[in-house]
Amino acid sequence: MAGGAARSIFGNHVIEIQELYKYYGDRRAIGPLSTRIAQGEVVGLLGLNGAGKTTTLRVLACDLLPTSGSVRVAGFDVVERPDEVRAKVGYLPDRPPLYDDMTVREYLSYAARLRNVPANHVKKRVADVEELTEIGDVGNQLIGSLSHGFKQRVGIAQAIVHGPELVVLDEPISGLDPVQIMEMRELVRGLRGAHTVVVSSHILTEISETCDRILVIDEGRIAWSGTETELSATLKQGMRIALTLRGAGGSAQATADKARAALAGLASVRDVEVLEPAEAGEGIASLRIAVESDVREEVGKSLVQAGLGILELSREKELESMFLELLGEGHEQPGRRRRKKKQAEADAAHTESSAQNEEPS
Amino acid sequence: MRALIIARRELYAYLRSPLGSAIIAAALLVDGILFYFASLDTKRLSAQLLTQFFYDSSAATMVAGLLLSMRLLAEERQAGTITLLNTAPIRDRDIVLGKFISSFGVLTLMNLLTAYMPLMVFIRGKVSVGHILVGYLGLILLGAAVTAIGLFASSLARSQVVAVIIGAALVASMILLWVVARAVNPPFNTFFSGLALHHENYRPFMVGTLSFDRVAYYLMVAYFFLLSATKVLEARRWR
Numbered sequence: 321m322a323g324g325a326a327r328s329i330f331g332n333h334v335i336e337i338q339e340l341y342k343y344y345g346d347r348r349a350i351g352p353l354s355t356r357i358a359q360g361e362v363v364g365l366l367g368l369n370g371a372g373k374t375t376t377l378r379v380l381a382c383d384l385l386p387t388s389g390s391v392r393v394a395g396f397d398v399v400e401r402p403d404e405v406r407a408k409v410g411y412l413p414d415r416p417p418l419y420d421d422m423t424v425r426e427y428l429s430y431a432a433r434l435r436n437v438p439a440n441h442v443k444k445r446v447a448d449v450e451e452l453t454e455i456g457d458v459g460n461q462l463i464g465s466l467s468h469g470f471k472q473r474v475g476i477a478q479a480i481v482h483g484p485e486l487v488v489l490d491e492p493i494s495g496l497d498p499v500q501i502m503e504m505r506e507l508v509r510g511l512r513g514a515h516t517v518v519v520s521s522h523i524l525t526e527i528s529e530t531c532d533r534i535l536v537i538d539e540g541r542i543a544w545s546g547t548e549t550e551l552s553a554t555l556k557q558g559m560r561i562a563l564t565l566r567g568a569g570g571s572a573q574a575t576a577d578k579a580r581a582a583l584a585g586l587a588s589v590r591d592v593e594v595l596e597p598a599e600a601g602e603g604i605a606s607l608r609i610a611v612e613s614d615v616r617e618e619v620g621k622s623l624v625q626a627g628l629g630i631l632e633l634s635r636e637k638e639l640e641s642m643f644l645e646l647l648g649e650g651h652e653q654p655g656r657r658r659r660k661k662k663q664a665e666a667d668a669a670h671t672e673s674s675a676q677n678e679e680p681s
Numbered sequence: 682m683r684a685l686i687i688a689r690r691e692l693y694a695y696l697r698s699p700l701g702s703a704i705i706a707a708a709l710l711v712d713g714i715l716f717y718f719a720s721l722d723t724k725r726l727s728a729q730l731l732t733q734f735f736y737d738s739s740a741a742t743m744v745a746g747l748l749l750s751m752r753l754l755a756e757e758r759q760a761g762t763i764t765l766l767n768t769a770p771i772r773d774r775d776i777v778l779g780k781f782i783s784s785f786g787v788l789t790l791m792n793l794l795t796a797y798m799p800l801m802v803f804i805r806g807k808v809s810v811g812h813i814l815v816g817y818l819g820l821i822l823l824g825a826a827v828t829a830i831g832l833f834a835s836s837l838a839r840s841q842v843v844a845v846i847i848g849a850a851l852v853a854s855m856i857l858l859w860v861v862a863r864a865v866n867p868p869f870n871t872f873f874s875g876l877a878l879h880h881e882n883y884r885p886f887m888v889g890t891l892s893f894d895r896v897a898y899y900l901m902v903a904y905f906f907l908l909s910a911t912k913v914l915e916a917r918r919w920r
Contacts, residue, residue, distance in 0.1 A: 344920065381768045385918045406770040417765035419690075421697050433686045434769040478765070 332359040334486050334516040335380065340389035342375050342540075349375045350540035351389065359485070362512050364527030365520040367537035373520040374414060376537065377490050380518065381411035394485050407436055410484035410515075414491045416475030420464030424455055424474055427463055428481050435482035449477040453507060469500035476507060480515065487515045493526055505530055560610050561619060564632035567603040575605040575628065582626035583619065588612040599631065608636070683771045687779025688786070691753070695787050701749065705791045708745040712738055716798045727806025728889070731799055735816040735887040738795060739879065742820050743827045743852060746788050750831025751845040753780040754910070755838045773914040777907055781832055788824040792817065812889030819886020822899035826878065827852060829906035836913040852878060855902075878902070 333356045341351030350372040357363050365373045378384040379391055382402045390397065396404040419427055428446045437445050450456040453473045458466060463474060472492060479487055492508060493501045508530045511517050521527050527534055528548050536544040536551075544551060567575030576594045583589045591610040598606040609619070620633055695701035715737040719730055757763040766776050799813045834848035835841075859880035862873035874881045875898070882899070885892045 383764060383767045383918070384920075403770040403772070406768055409768065411764070411768045413761065413764050415761045417760075417762040419694075419760075419762055421694060422690075430686070430690055431765060431769075434683065434765070434771060436770055 333357065334359050334361075334394055335518070336390070336392040338390045340376075340379065340391055341387045342372075342379060342384065343387045348540055350379075350537075351387075353389070353537075353541055355535060355542055355545065357516060357518065359516055360513060362508070362517045362519070362530060362532045364531030364534050365518060365537055366524065366527045366534050367520075367522065369522060371537045372540035373522075373537055374490055375540075377411070377488050377518065377520055378413075380486070381409050381488050382406050383411065383413075407482070408485045410479030410482065410487045412475045412479045412487075412489045412492060414494055416471055417478070418463045418471055418474060420462065423460050423462055424466070424477075425450075425459040427474065428477055431478040432481045437482050445481055445483070449481050452480070452510065453477040454503075468495050469497070469503070472496060472500070472504065473507070480511065483514075485516060487511055487517045489517065489519045491521055492519060493521065493523065501526075559614060560608055560636040561616060562632065562634050562636055563607045563609065563619075563623075563630070564598045565605055565607070565623060566601065566629040566631055567605070568627060568629075570603045572597050572603065572605040575603050576607060578626055579605065579607055579623060579628060582622045582628070583609060586611075586615060586618055586622060588615045588618070604631070682775075684775040684779035684782060687766070687771075687776060688782035691780060691783030692786060695749070695783065700752070701787060704745050704748045705787070705794075708741040708791055709794060712741050712795050712798070715741075727802050727808045728812065730802060730806070731808050731812055731816065731889075732887045734799060735820065738792070738820055739823055739883060739887075742788065742792060742824045743879075745791060746784075746824050746827035747831045747834075747845055747848045747852065749787055750784045750828045751835055751841045751848060753784055753832050754835040754914075755841045755844040758839045759841070767918070774911045776914060777832065777836075777911045781828060781907055784832065785825055785828045788828060789821055792820050792824060809889065815886055815889045815891045818891070818896075819883055822886075822896060822903075823879070823883060826899045826902040826906075829903040829910075830855075833906040833910040833913070836910040856880070 335355070335357040337356070338354050339351070340353040342349045343351075353372070353376065365376065367373050375384065379386050379398065380393060382398050382405050385399055385402075392398070393405045394408045396408070398405050419430075422430065425446060428449065429442050432442045432445050433439070447456075450459055453476055455470060455473050455477060458470055463471065466474065472495075476489070476492065479489070489508065493504050496504055505526070508517065508519060519527070519530060533545065533547055534551065535542055563579070565575055565579055567578055570578075580592050583592055588611045589609055590612060593608045593610075595606040595608055597604045611619070614635075616633060616635065620630060623630055716734055719725070719733045719737065722730075725733070754763070757766065796813075796817070799808070799816070802808050830851050831844070831848040834851060835844040837847055838844040855876070855878035858873045858877040862870045862877065862881075865873065882895050885895055
């Protein structure tokens with residue numbers, strides 16, 4: 321039964337992806353990628369920029385077709401039965417597809433009609449989503465005149481106006497201010513139950529706040545899948561501590577070296593990483609240390625005994641640490657990458673200049 | 682029919698945008714000025730004046746057709762709104778058809794607004810109603826073909842400027858096929874002449890002669906480019 325609705329075969333899984341590959345020319349964007357998402361789940365797709373999140377979501381929304389592999393949404397194959405899939409999916413891309421010359425109500429009515437909502441039901445559906453997304457007050461305003469936050473809400477409203485089984489949201493909080501982020505979070509949480517939701521983000525706290533399950537995507541593959549608690553248990557790691565220190569009358573490097581020496585005596589410390597100084601000033605250095613257990617007091621004591629002033633000592637957000645740990649082998653953090661690049665350039669320049677100096681004139 | 686939902690939205694966009702009104706107004710102005718100068722020649726017969734009117738109007742129709750169609754898909758891609766259409770349960774052919782209907786409808790309306798000019802010939806001259814009707818049929822068919830070419834060009838580009846340049850190049854190439862026809866020997870001259878967008882195929886309509894071969898030619902050109910635009914949209918999903 322190729323492509324047909326096959327809920328009985330797939331149980332209550334709304335999404336079934338098997339060995340999915342997507343290539344852009346010769347470049348592999350995703351693959352091999354396999355996963356299942358159950359009905360009613362709110363799943364977060366977490367990954368660095370370029371990891372393949374958007375491509376995966378576009379395939380789910382039938383905006384792109386896969387190069388190979390099988391993707392079924394609500395029992396329908398995205399290649400063989402794209403129209404049935406599209407009728408069951410609501411998609412908000414990272415840039416909401418809005419017409420500035422239409423009013424919010426006209427636009428939502430248009431989106432509803434495009435997505436098979438019968439003409440006599442359009443008005444009610446539009447009123448319902450306006451209420452849910454709290455955009456009723458701007459219903460008669462031109463979309464072009466709305467703030468970014470409201471535009472994002474209208475984007476979500478168009479994605480759910482036809483009552484889809486699956487709602488796919490690509491970076492829904494992108495560009496929002498803190499208040500708007502909290503409101504958007506509430507809105508996404510409000511979709512729970514009525515829809516299966518897949519949200520992508522590279523903001524780790526966002527995923528942990530809104531999602532039941534996390535899919536960590538790395539270089540087009542699912543690197544890890546589970547809840548935040550499961551992720552923590554899997555990695556069995558302790559924590560990361562951020563430090564900003566001041567050494568008396570020295571350079572930032574001297575302060576960092578002194579701190580390294582002081583921390584070397586603590587058995588729990590696994591790794592010490594020197595960061596760009598968080599504050600300007602003589603002898604100020606910033607570090608991030610990975611530790612097996614909560615040894616913040618011992619760390620503080622050792623640093624003070626070494627004659628270093630502690631400007632900041634704080635525990636990093638757990639999920640962020642876990643994410644970095646998870647991708648640690650294949651990736652380097654951007655800051656570290658930049659510093660390594662700088663260091664490599666400096667080394668290269670140094671080698672070149674030494675070579676020139678050694679050459680006979 | 683889902684194509685009509687898209688056509689309605691596009692017509693609405695033409696009405697709200699100053700660009701649509703400006704293109705129509707400019708085309709009507711040019712048509713009027715050319716008709717005025719053509720009518721100053723008192724030695725000309727009414728039928729000849731009408732033939733000249735349909736010749737001049739064909740140029741305005743082609744330019745307006747390209748300008749009206751350049752935004753159809755290029756603007757959607759540029760603004761990211763094409764995603765709304767691509768992820769709705771609607772076939773690519775319906776997207777293309779809806780866009781075509783709106784642009785072709787506006788162009789046809791523009792052509793019909795010029796009807797007062799040939800009707801003025803009735804005041805002092807004598808022309809057949811059949812000549813006027815056949816002339817307008819020719820204009821409408823030419824408009825359909827140029828709109829389809831413009832829509833195809835719009836499907837290829839992200840920028841409206843690039844779209845109109847591609848469209849203009851295609852239309853100019855197809856018009857100039859009659860020059861190629863002159864330069865080659867039989868039977869190729871007949872072949873190229875039969876493919877030319879304007880010269881051999883449009884002339885019968887200008888003089889009021891209805892030829893079903895010519896009607897079929899314009900319908901086939903429109904169909905070919907609409908099909909090509911549909912294939913471009915389909916191909917983009919695989920990229």
